[in-house]
Amino acid sequence: IGAMTGGSFRALSTVLLPGLTGPRGSYALVGLGAFLAATTHAPLTAIFLLFEMTQSYAVAIPALITTILSLMIASRLEPESIDTLGLTAEGKSLHAPADRLVLERIPVATVYRREFEAIREHQPLPEILRLVRQSRSATFPVVGGADQLVGVLSFAALRTLVLEEKLDPHLEARDLCDPPALTLTPDDGLGEAFRRMEAEGLEDVPVVDPANRRRLLGMLSRADLIAAYNRTVATLGATSIPDWLRTVEPQWADRYRVMSIEVPQRWVGRTLREIDCRARYGVAVLAVHPPGQQDERGYELPDPDRPLEPGDVLVLAGTAEGLRLARAA
Structure with missing residues (x-):
């Protein structure tokens, strides 16, 4: 399918741009690599396979562009690859669910x-x-x-x-x-x-x-x-993080609270790994809402190495005293 699509694109480019069209075989190979990357979600495998088949660096740049574009489009259409789609249909996911990832961040x-x-x-x-x-x-x-x-x-x-x-x-x-x-x-x-x-x-x-x-x-x-796992499933599994923050009880356990704050000015430009909220304030960062995203799906799991930006909203969990210190930072 990929090779046929590449060859068809070459025929179209011959009509539109006859002076810039290359040989038919190169288009077919690049199309093959793009299709392989899209179905397997493995762009590096497709690129190395094309290089092994051609032994030419000339195919590297077209292969990089097409495999990345095809992977982006395929991931939007179907998050699972052809190898994991069957497992997902059986209820066996290789991706850790959100509740488990949040549990990792609760001390x-x-x-x-x-x-x-x-x-x-x-x-x-x-x-x-x-x-x-x-x-x-x-x-x-x-x-x-x-x-x-x-x-x-x-x-x-x-x-x-x-x-x-x-x-x-x-x-x-x-x-x-x-x-x-x-x-x-x-x-x-x-x-x-x-x-x-x-x-x-x-x-x-x-x-x-x-x-x-x-x-x-x-x-x-x-x-x-x-009990902690059940509370996480009940709150995060049934509702989105913004709904959870609006409806969750102020006190998770005897001393445990969850709240969202805008990133303090002193934290802007620094990573969560550098700030080390758990060691310094006794709080854990459960999620981050980047600026410019208004929908509820804008919340994402925190990347410890991403520098914080002005407007980032952090979902923090910890003691009332720890949260107060974090807000005052």
Whole structure:
């Protein structure tokens, strides 16, 4: 099809511009490359294939122009290539959905529980069993002085221990707990936290201070992650980002808020990577609305290396104090 289209274009150019028309074969090859790039969404493959077939640099410039134009038009007509169209029809997409990408930008700090039931390292076994019996938690952090994380004690391990015939009542929590298989920090993203918890098969994970990995700050459970994911799907999946910003509750979690602001003057010309909002202000940039785009689809995922422009609108998520500092920047 591409070769026939290229040859037909050559016949047309012979009538309109007879003095500038090249050989029929070159038009057919360029048309072939354009069609290949459009259907596979792989322009480099088409360009290298044409060069291998011709061994001539003369075809490079026409091939570059036609493959790029054909890819732009094909992407507008159909976002999927001929290789991924069948998978998309079966519900298998190679592109990460928007809710998952947003989860990557939501830090653990907005979700983890700061109030939790901990066991002191010197607590004897009878007191531990009494605490576990009265609690609904399945995993308990064992802490020492100054909330230093000693280990983790799970309900499953205790259940196995209780079934033993000879049980020493003088056993203490530090003798029964296991070293934590995984710890998270408040700066970790929810997407990364979910993948690591799934890999380790954990239901609850301690959240520690990044400056002192033994200082316990709270606990993050699989239920917390699922709840955050469901909120993201409910808000971003059903509505556009502008509608979400108009209707979402001011407080996502206990301290978590979402708001949109126009890019501060001091940020203009700088990239998000240079500004480092999460480290400096404790907020995450969920989306950016470039200037000059009025429709709701103008919101896009932030490119950390794109310099911010006057008129850019940023969708920020974080604590009320962090958002206040970001607005005052």
